[in-house]
Amino acid sequence: MVSLFPTQDEQMLELAQLRYELHEHNYRYYVLDDPKITDAEYDGLLRRLNDLEAQLGLPIPKDSPTQTVGAPLSQAFTACEHGEPMLSLANAFDSDEVLAFDKRIADILGDESYEYIVEPKIDGLAVNLRYEAGVLVSAATRGDGRVGENVTDNIRSISDIPWRLRALNNLPDVLEVRGEVYMSKPAFEQLNQAQQAAGDKLFANPRNAAAGSLRQLDAKVSASRKLSFFAYGVGLGGRGWVSSQTKLFERLYSLGFAVQNYTLFSNIQDVLVYYDKFLKQRASLSYEVDGLVFKLNNFELQEQIGYVARSPRWAIAHKFPAEEVETTVDEIIWQVGRTGVITPVAVMQPVLVAGVMVSRATLHNINELARKDVRQGDTVIVRRAGDVIPEVVRVVNADAEQRALAVTIPSHCPECASLLVQEEGEAAIRCSGGLSCPAQLKERLSHFVSRNGMDIEGLGEKLIARLVDEGLLHTMADLYELDWSSLSQWQGMGEKKIANLQQAIEQSKSCSLPHFIFALGIRHVGQATARALAETFGTWQAVSGADEEALLRINDVGTEVASSVRTFFAEQHNMDVLQRLHASGVQPETMVIKKQDAGHPLVGKTVVLTGSFVSLKRSDAQNKLRDLGAKVSGSVSKKTDYVVAGEQAGSKLEKAKQLDVSIVDEQQLLMWLQSAESDIDAA
Numbered sequence: 001m002v003s004l005f006p007t008q009d010e011q012m013l014e015l016a017q018l019r020y021e022l023h024e025h026n027y028r029y030y031v032l033d034d035p036k037i038t039d040a041e042y043d044g045l046l047r048r049l050n051d052l053e054a055q056l057g058l059p060i061p062k063d064s065p066t067q068t069v070g071a072p073l074s075q076a077f078t079a080c081e082h083g084e085p086m087l088s089l090a091n092a093f094d095s096d097e098v099l100a101f102d103k104r105i106a107d108i109l110g111d112e113s114y115e116y117i118v119e120p121k122i123d124g125l126a127v128n129l130r131y132e133a134g135v136l137v138s139a140a141t142r143g144d145g146r147v148g149e150n151v152t153d154n155i156r157s158i159s160d161i162p163w164r165l166r167a168l169n170n171l172p173d174v175l176e177v178r179g180e181v182y183m184s185k186p187a188f189e190q191l192n193q194a195q196q197a198a199g200d201k202l203f204a205n206p207r208n209a210a211a212g213s214l215r216q217l218d219a220k221v222s223a224s225r226k227l228s229f230f231a232y233g234v235g236l237g238g239r240g241w242v243s244s245q246t247k248l249f250e251r252l253y254s255l256g257f258a259v260q261n262y263t264l265f266s267n268i269q270d271v272l273v274y275y276d277k278f279l280k281q282r283a284s285l286s287y288e289v290d291g292l293v294f295k296l297n298n299f300e301l302q303e304q305i306g307y308v309a310r311s312p313r314w315a316i317a318h319k320f321p322a323e324e325v326e327t328t329v330d331e332i333i334w335q336v337g338r339t340g341v342i343t344p345v346a347v348m349q350p351v352l353v354a355g356v357m358v359s360r361a362t363l364h365n366i367n368e369l370a371r372k373d374v375r376q377g378d379t380v381i382v383r384r385a386g387d388v389i390p391e392v393v394r395v396v397n398a399d400a401e402q403r404a405l406a407v408t409i410p411s412h413c414p415e416c417a418s419l420l421v422q423e424e425g426e427a428a429i430r431c432s433g434g435l436s437c438p439a440q441l442k443e444r445l446s447h448f449v450s451r452n453g454m455d456i457e458g459l460g461e462k463l464i465a466r467l468v469d470e471g472l473l474h475t476m477a478d479l480y481e482l483d484w485s486s487l488s489q490w491q492g493m494g495e496k497k498i499a500n501l502q503q504a505i506e507q508s509k510s511c512s513l514p515h516f517i518f519a520l521g522i523r524h525v526g527q528a529t530a531r532a533l534a535e536t537f538g539t540w541q542a543v544s545g546a547d548e549e550a551l552l553r554i555n556d557v558g559t560e561v562a563s564s565v566r567t568f569f570a571e572q573h574n575m576d577v578l579q580r581l582h583a584s585g586v587q588p589e590t591m592v593i594k595k596q597d598a599g600h601p602l603v604g605k606t607v608v609l610t611g612s613f614v615s616l617k618r619s620d621a622q623n624k625l626r627d628l629g630a631k632v633s634g635s636v637s638k639k640t641d642y643v644v645a646g647e648q649a650g651s652k653l654e655k656a657k658q659l660d661v662s663i664v665d666e667q668q669l670l671m672w673l674q675s676a677e678s679d680i681d682a683a
């Protein structure tokens, strides 16, 4: 019977449908310039959505078409937190490493039999797609694994990604689908031909082209580039959904995703034979792959094997060996890096290595230079593996008599003529000029404004170099005090560009604390350490005052990192810059201090949640448990320490009883979480 008065459920369904349709019409109108309905029809749909939102009285999401009407869709890459962290894969570079990987698994699983699924490792970039009620609501790049960039508008033009999942039965409310955005080889060649014809920069390889295309601020440009996508995993909502990777592929395919071909094996020797065979035909695929991924197929077994740091122990990427090519060295130059390290670089006759034109290769440091004994005029082998900077592997010329003289090590900086120094026990030689060395300053500033730092779009290396050379930038703090309008005379600095730059600089003032700390360019402080410092201390002021003992308490911070953090903040000129940045309004968001209570009973324990909970969402409970140091698993095994059983707990509870695993209720869970919170409050 059809009711005249729709139920709330029916209204919710209509609401979701309308939002989805209006997003699609917006996209067709603003991005593709190809609307499928008239303006009047569009207005009718929008009015209906407005009414429904008012009637239901629920919070209206910021991206609802009623909130964004008329606006172009670009969201200028706001930060987007993944529902579950995006992990990466450990690498194996030879068969011994693969055998060791298999042995670790065999040792844990004992008599249990297991299978490996083997998939090509696509050389693209990972994205996380969030579906709510089966509708694509956001898409983000991997970023630091926890927070990525929101690239939803650009993702919508990839035809392998459904806007709406095809089969809605047995679908979690929120489902994250993970996979790789890539550019096929033909699409890459076509793009570079077009770039060349237009006199634009060529992309070095399909991966860079895919990344550059996905990060276009103008979604129209992104849509004009032919990007593709393969799905290979799930995040939030995916646990307990299917039982194996092969089943996951079937499911993802039936939902409308493109998936790769895969092969199943029941022992590691066969996997290795397959790898050798595949290696010979890798070039025949229409997209770039940089290895094969071996995963335990069964999800329950995966959980038993578990994780280390940021990667699963149940999977490994067997990378293809780097391609090696011969060329000749024209000259050896000395390059000054961000921290003043002087690196010998071979300038060579350009050659194509693994799809990239290479004319410079690092010789790492003076010890490496001496060991390889590379000289001007030598014939050398160069190689490049994945993202790694090209390097000279060895000299191949035979005639020792004909060779040029060995390279002399400079005593002064090639850029600023300051004395070069070498710290004891270090291979690196450094310019002692600090920020008075323009080369160091330029590198520092480029790092400061980079995407993972202050993320100031539009301030490229060339502009920084010019600002430094003109004497307008001496420190990072000068960036926020510059009179940009005075630069309008410069070539290429139109009003629009200046306005955009000013806006980007203004926006950067309220950056996140991890980004700010990373931007400072403290030696040995990469993204992960910057985040750990931010989460431990909450403000940069607190980091600057932290003593060695407090720093060493952070996981993964050793004496080298601690001492370099202390040295950075002990230098008055760094503190002066920080104070000036603060005075200019650069005030990163304060972070809530996360404290892992080493004494908490759940630290290092494996917990499984089952059933539903009255006082909190399962996903919130999972996150809180992880925050306080527990491992949250999706299936019960002998390794499970506790099963938390909510209402209507089913087979997992049964299994816990069989295996004699401790079972606790929601009350106990709340007590655990509360005891952790009271520790944080007291901190």
Ligand code: IVH
Binding pocket: 087, 088, 089, 090, 119, 120, 121, 122, 123, 124, 125, 126, 142, 179, 180, 232, 233, 293, 311, 312, 315, 317
């Ligand atoms: S699985 C927890 N499968 O490789 C494991 N990753 O180095 C998650 N990648 O960030 C990844 N092809 O971007 C997986 N068939 C594949 C892949 C693949 C490419 C990328 C992915 C990931 C990186 C890890």
